[in-house]
Amino acid sequence: MLYDTFKKELLQLLAMVESEKARKGIAVAFSGGSDSVALLHLLLRFGKEQQLPIYAVHVEHGIRGQTSLDDADFAKSFCRKLAVPLEVVHIDVPGYVAKNSGVSVEEAARTLRYAALKQKAGDFGVSAICFGHHMDDQVETVLLNILRGTGVAGLRGIPRFRRDGGVCYLRPLLGFSKQKILAYCKDWNLEFAQDETNLEMDYTRNRVRLELIPYLETYNPSVKAALHRLSQAAGETEDFLDEKVSEISSRIIRGEKYTGLDLTDYDKMPLVLQKKVLRSLVKELTGNFPDHAQTALLEEIAQKREGSSYHQLTGQLVASREYDLLYLATCFESLPEPKFLFSEDENGLYSYKDWHLEVVARDGKPVLGSMPFCETVDGDKLSLPLDVRCRKPGDVFHPLGAKGAKKLKDFFIDLKIPKRVRDRVPLVVDAKGNIIWVVGFRISDLVKVDENTEKYITLRIVSSCHLDSPVL
Numbered sequence: 273m274l275y276d277t278f279k280k281e282l283l284q285l286l287a288m289v290e291s292e293k294a295r296k297g298i299a300v301a302f303s304g305g306s307d308s309v310a311l312l313h314l315l316l317r318f319g320k321e322q323q324l325p326i327y328a329v330h331v332e333h334g335i336r337g338q339t340s341l342d343d344a345d346f347a348k349s350f351c352r353k354l355a356v357p358l359e360v361v362h363i364d365v366p367g368y369v370a371k372n373s374g375v376s377v378e379e380a381a382r383t384l385r386y387a388a389l390k391q392k393a394g395d396f397g398v399s400a401i402c403f404g405h406h407m408d409d410q411v412e413t414v415l416l417n418i419l420r421g422t423g424v425a426g427l428r429g430i431p432r433f434r435r436d437g438g439v440c441y442l443r444p445l446l447g448f449s450k451q452k453i454l455a456y457c458k459d460w461n462l463e464f465a466q467d468e469t470n471l472e473m474d475y476t477r478n479r480v481r482l483e484l485i486p487y488l489e490t491y492n493p494s495v496k497a498a499l500h501r502l503s504q505a506a507g508e509t510e511d512f513l514d515e516k517v518s519e520i521s522s523r524i525i526r527g528e529k530y531t532g533l534d535l536t537d538y539d540k541m542p543l544v545l546q547k548k549v550l551r552s553l554v555k556e557l558t559g560n561f562p563d564h565a566q567t568a569l570l571e572e573i574a575q576k577r578e579g580s581s582y583h584q585l586t587g588q589l590v591a592s593r594e595y596d597l598l599y600l601a602t603c604f605e606s607l608p609e610p611k612f613l614f615s616e617d618e619n620g621l622y623s624y625k626d627w628h629l630e631v632v633a634r635d636g637k638p639v640l641g642s643m644p645f646c647e648t649v650d651g652d653k654l655s656l657p658l659d660v661r662c663r664k665p666g667d668v669f670h671p672l673g674a675k676g677a678k679k680l681k682d683f684f685i686d687l688k689i690p691k692r693v694r695d696r697v698p699l700v701v702d703a704k705g706n707i708i709w710v711v712g713f714r715i716s717d718l719v720k721v722d723e724n725t726e727k728y729i730t731l732r733i734v735s736s737c738h739l740d741s742p743v744l
Contacts, residue, residue, distance in 0.1 A: 274456055278314050278444055279321075281432075282402075285442040288433050289400050297325035297398045298442075301389055302358070304330065304347045304465035307404030310453045311445055313462055315402060316354060328358040329392045329401075331385045333365045335377070346465045359395070361388040374587075378475075386436070393439050405430050405443045408450040411499045412480050419480075421564055424513075425551065427506035449496065513548045520549070525599070529606035531557045532599040535574060550574065557600050558589060574598055580691040594690035607692070629660050629700060631731055647709055649719040651727035655703040658731075662695055669707045670717045680707065687713060700731060 300315060302308045312328060319326040330347040332340050344360050351358035363384040369375055375383075393401050410429045417426030434441045445453065457464060488495045520541075525532030531553045538546065550570045554562045562570065566585050573583060573593045580594045582604065592599040592607050601607045667680035684694050700709040708716045711733060721728065 274448065274452060275314060275317060277447070279318055281447060282315075282318060282442070282444040285433055285444055286400065289440045289442075297327055297396060297400075299327045299329055299389070299393045299396055299398050299401045301385075301401060301403050302328040302330050302347055302351070303404070304343050304350065305404070306454055306457050306462075306464040307406055307409075307445065307450075309350065309462050309464040310456045311402060311404040312351075312354070312356065313456075313460060314444075316356065325398075326356060327392075327396045327398065328356050329389055330358060330360045331388050332360060332362045333381050333385070334363060334367075335365050335381070343465045350463070357396070359392045361392065363388060390436070390439050399439050400442055401439055402442045402444060404445055406445045406448050406450055406453055407496060407500050408481070410446055410503055411485065411496045412477055414499050414503050415480050415484060416477060419476075423547075423551075423564070423567075424506050424509050425561055427502055428510050429503040429506075431507070447500075513545065514552075516545050517549055517552055524549075524553070525597075525608075526556075527608050530599050530601040530608055532597060532608070533574075535577065535593075535596045535598055538574060546574070547571065553600050554589065557602070562589075582692065592690075592692070594692075595688040604692075629658065629731060629733060631658070631729060645711065645733040646730065647715045647732075648721060648728055648730045649708065649715055650721050650725045651729040652725075653719045654708070654729065655706070657703055658708070659701050660698050661701060662697065663699060667699070667707060669710060671710075671714050672717045672720055674717060680710070683710065683713075689713075698733070 298315060298319070300308065300312050302312055312326070315326045318324070328347070328351050330344055332344045334340065336343075344362075348358060348360065363381075365377060365380045365384060368380040368384060369377055372380065389401055393399065413429040414427060417429065420426070430443060430446065431441075432443045432446050456462075485496070492498060523534040523536070525534065533549060533553060541549070547567060551561050551567055554560070554566070554570070562585070566589075569583065569585060570591060573581060573591055576593070577595060580592070582593075583591045585591055588602050590601055590604050590607070592601070592604070599607050663680055668677045669680045669683050670677040671683060680699075681694075684697075689697070697713075698711040699707050700711065701707050702719075706716065706718060708719045709731060
């Protein structure tokens, strides 16, 4: 009976993998405990029916000394008896924690374990990795998330299916209690290793398992089943929201080191979808969902559209909201340059840092028309020499076509130029200190070409050099 239910669940999960590699076999995260022993045995029965190879990977964390090594030996012996190909991977969790400040032992173990499993799955040529998490694990996870303060995503608990790059993680035992798994091992005379940490009181999860759940069962003997149903309902809600997020994927911006969102019509989204999109962007970038406080701050940032704002949310997460564009990155240096500032010209010039001004004087018609890196002005209206510099406090500018001068700051605001790049926009100034060209945007009305122009001067940014140096 248990096998039939397991088979039905696994077939559904494999149908979600959608990969040629899914038909090449399944890898099992094999610890040697009762859960993974039962899982491996069930998979071998399934594999025999479906003619599907089954592989095992045992990860030894380097935490429990000889006991951990004994578990690895047990895994080798068990798999040898069942003729299951096994790879044992030794990782150094304590060493990883020592080198990465602020990372807990549990976080380090998870990071290294999943990396090892993905690598070995690739070596086996498969894309599906099965884990032995069961209903009791799910209940503990949901309770832990509630205690930490969670939203719907946390109530979902452990996902039965998750895609991670080229591999998929499957958990076909989530609908089975620990009691049923132990009964299965007994029925089939399956030996397993005992993880001594499951009986310790040092970790919060074990306290939930050994103290909190038994206490809750005094109120409701079926509390585990109730919490499992809650996780299923939350999972259905999250699946629906994931579909809605995928529908607006065209508004999500993805770069090598950042994620972003076009906030146009953001206010028209349902509030629950707004939160889901923001949380998904953080998860995609960092691997973890933001906590409640970070989510609330992101919502506030996204709601304010005027000007630009920059925020250090955590040591590994920054947010930049530049008018209708929201960007997230691990550091400010990883934020993208706003694409609308300068367009690449026919010579491929679009540097932001240092600028060189080429000046070509001609009588008669202008040499080149107006482009982001090229402008033609009236030579008789210029006060020489010209300099190239960046903005200074108090700068004013008379934009072409405007009735009069305005603060350069206001000019940038009107064009929605993000704060973080305003100090790097090159300015061409004349001998009187007048800004005659805000490069990439507009020339000054004071030097515009008109019907009386006789001497045309073409100004063009052509290569890098030091700023603030005279050029004419």
